[in-house]
Amino acid sequence: MQIELRKPEFVMRLDRLGSFHQSKLSFLRSFIREFKDWEFETKELELDENGFGHCVYVVTKDNKQYSLVCFSNELADSERSDRVIATKWDASFVLFDGIPSDQDINRLKANVPLQEQGRVTEKELCLSRANKSVRVFEHVVDRLAQGKQPDTDILYNVGYLYRTTAVYGSGKFGLADRIKIQDRGELKGPFRLEMMLVFLARQFTFDMVNHVAHQRSPQNAVKLNDDIARNLGIGNSTGLGMAPFIVNHPALLNQWIISKEKALLAIRSIPNTSQREKEKFQSYLSTIKENIKFWKTDSEYQIKKNLHLTNDLEKFQNYFGKLDIEKFFWNTVYEWAEINTQAECCELIVSLLMEVYPEIVEPLSYEMSIDEEDYFDFDTSRSIGDVCALIEKRYAWLVEIDFEKKDNIYNFWYYSKNKQEPRMSDRFSEDGAERELPLAIARDINKLYLELKNYPKKDPLSSYLIKNQEYRHILRRIFICEKLPYSEIQDNTISKSLIPVDMLRLKLSFFGATRFDPRSDRWVRITMYQGAPLMKEIHQSDDTWSYKKIA
Amino acid sequence: MHSLYEIETVVKRVARYQGLSWGIAEEAGKTVRALEQSALPGLERFDRLISFPYSKCVREINHKEKNQKYLCPIHFGLFFLDQSHKPDNQLTFQFSNILEPLLIIPFLIKAAQKNLISFDFKSNEFKFFIGSGKIISLDTNKIPHQSNDITLEISNQRIKQYSDETWDRLYNMSLETFVEENEEKKLLGAGAGLTDND
Numbered sequence: 001m002q003i004e005l006r007k008p009e010f011v012m013r014l015d016r017l018g019s020f021h022q023s024k025l026s027f028l029r030s031f032i033r034e035f036k037d038w039e040f041e042t043k044e045l046e047l048d049e050n051g052f053g054h055c056v057y058v059v060t061k062d063n064k065q066y067s068l069v070c071f072s073n074e075l076a077d078s079e080r081s082d083r084v085i086a087t088k089w090d091a092s093f094v095l096f097d098g099i100p101s102d103q104d105i106n107r108l109k110a111n112v113p114l115q116e117q118g119r120v121t122e123k124e125l126c127l128s129r130a131n132k133s134v135r136v137f138e139h140v141v142d143r144l145a146q147g148k149q150p151d152t153d154i155l156y157n158v159g160y161l162y163r164t165t166a167v168y169g170s171g172k173f174g175l176a177d178r179i180k181i182q183d184r185g186e187l188k189g190p191f192r193l194e195m196m197l198v199f200l201a202r203q204f205t206f207d208m209v210n211h212v213a214h215q216r217s218p219q220n221a222v223k224l225n226d227d228i229a230r231n232l233g234i235g236n237s238t239g240l241g242m243a244p245f246i247v248n249h250p251a252l253l254n255q256w257i258i259s260k261e262k263a264l265l266a267i268r269s270i271p272n273t274s275q276r277e278k279e280k281f282q283s284y285l286s287t288i289k290e291n292i293k294f295w296k297t298d299s300e301y302q303i304k305k306n307l308h309l310t311n312d313l314e315k316f317q318n319y320f321g322k323l324d325i326e327k328f329f330w331n332t333v334y335e336w337a338e339i340n341t342q343a344e345c346c347e348l349i350v351s352l353l354m355e356v357y358p359e360i361v362e363p364l365s366y367e368m369s370i371d372e373e374d375y376f377d378f379d380t381s382r383s384i385g386d387v388c389a390l391i392e393k394r395y396a397w398l399v400e401i402d403f404e405k406k407d408n409i410y411n412f413w414y415y416s417k418n419k420q421e422p423r424m425s426d427r428f429s430e431d432g433a434e435r436e437l438p439l440a441i442a443r444d445i446n447k448l449y450l451e452l453k454n455y456p457k458k459d460p461l462s463s464y465l466i467k468n469q470e471y472r473h474i475l476r477r478i479f480i481c482e483k484l485p486y487s488e489i490q491d492n493t494i495s496k497s498l499i500p501v502d503m504l505r506l507k508l509s510f511f512g513a514t515r516f517d518p519r520s521d522r523w524v525r526i527t528m529y530q531g532a533p534l535m536k537e538i539h540q541s542d543d544t545w546s547y548k549k550i551a
Numbered sequence: 552m553h554s555l556y557e558i559e560t561v562v563k564r565v566a567r568y569q570g571l572s573w574g575i576a577e578e579a580g581k582t583v584r585a586l587e588q589s590a591l592p593g594l595e596r597f598d599r600l601i602s603f604p605y606s607k608c609v610r611e612i613n614h615k616e617k618n619q620k621y622l623c624p625i626h627f628g629l630f631f632l633d634q635s636h637k638p639d640n641q642l643t644f645q646f647s648n649i650l651e652p653l654l655i656i657p658f659l660i661k662a663a664q665k666n667l668i669s670f671d672f673k674s675n676e677f678k679f680f681i682g683s684g685k686i687i688s689l690d691t692n693k694i695p696h697q698s699n700d701i702t703l704e705i706s707n708q709r710i711k712q713y714s715d716e717t718w719d720r721l722y723n724m725s726l727e728t729f730v731e732e733n734e735e736k737k738l739l740g741a742g743a744g745l746t747d748n749d
Contacts, residue, residue, distance in 0.1 A: 380636060473577055
């Protein structure tokens, strides 16, 4: 049987991309697989009775070392905002290349808590900050100080003790450029360092509640139970700043998506399935159905999606329970899901399928990075007719869109002067559209296409470029899409109907986030590493922790 | 010192602010980054270029016109990057004057490697030769048969090639591509409340 990759025009629609779930390919899971044989150590825990001070965690293998330096500071309730516009945080983190000296710690202490307003150096690799989930933090410390374990109903409804906001890397604010570390074997997957920072920051949150509880009541305090801690992740609040990334990095996006599609294709192409494999899938399915109950949100959009998911999973369970194993069993299962369930459920089933076949999926996680510089220049000797044909082939979905219509150009993306973060506004009632960021891809390709139609087909592109450079950035991505067909979101990112959280969800699902809780159409809270091994257990991880029951 | 990422981003935004298309602004950012990475003063030269002032630079390159003056090196470099695939390139071009010629070098290196050609640049003040290989240009007449009293210094530290004043000037200019937000817009743009004590 000849089974093909799912087509880009099916996969790359935003409503499907915005329904992706974490999987074996997710970066936090590949981080644990990669680093499970490294040594993890708490090197310094210099905290006062209120938990203010600093901690250092060190990750070592042979002569390689990375350190997370955490700073914990006092923060008034009125100053606690988990949005990127904040200027102070309960905790701030920096990932250091090697082991920091006392001098380094002092330098970092003066800068890291300031985040965007401070300066770091090329010795530092990633920067982040987090705020306490006040209701959970106080409850946990209070109970531990009394010698009791916290109420897991309260804990698991939130899922974490601290929420991070931004995690910065790759040269921002003076951090090391990616070029400095990209050839290191252990970093051959996207966002490895960011995932390391978040994993170690999670350990810091446990050490913090244990420390403060002990300080409050040295005689009575107990430590947070490992089973409870393991089921706590670390939260994250993400706003629009993350959305342009997936538009600005088309080659990288292609690698993420094609890896998933290759995994699915390989699984659908398996001719013979064993009863054991079927049962394994069933057990993951049963677990996730239970864990979904902990996905809490006030967002009507997400409530509706979760409801569809629950109903679809029920429908799917009925179908799957009665299904006998036959040739190309998983292909039959997938095809049924694609036709009979909505994207939210269909994509969850794809993630579950990947769990059954680690030997197929895990190697693909090494294909998820790419040298984007290789795709920067394009071939100007190609004929204008070629370029038009390429647009018709790869961008057929946008050729007919009428960009004179207000709703199709409703939004514009810009950089906020105040926070230096991308934002989106209504171009017809807000100021600033003249400073629009180049993220109106569909509109600009459409304009370029209409313009190129006026030039002789046989002329080389270089002739057009002598006098026309307005769409050079667009030409670059058209040629990327020719080679890498999963590089482009196939939706209009400035239309009135755009749901930006779908763009956030796409990226966060590849990070490995769960419990999507949109706070509006452009801001979402999620959880990372919930259920993951604790720092001291990482070397025992068999990468099945994502599908363990939460409670 | 600033990271190469910061340098590239600031130059891209300043180039955009100077009226260049996003595509050319991206090229300018990459070019200055490449020079800084090679310990050459790309940022300083870029700053001088836009202070010329940039509005007086000639951006449309006409290779048949000998008397073009004040040519923009970014457009000049891009012209040869874009056009040098053409087979009639065994030619000598003459121009009267080009500003900050250092900035054309990364473009010509790419063009030479891509099309297997060479560029022999000669002017009153400055000469260089770029071939299609990866070896840097040497004066072949002066290659000795032996070298004595050799010092070879290796460093993984980048050397800062620009002043703080230049950086501040360019950085502040790059902010001109940003949009000022009032309080209402801050809320609408990001989409949620301001405190999160939950």
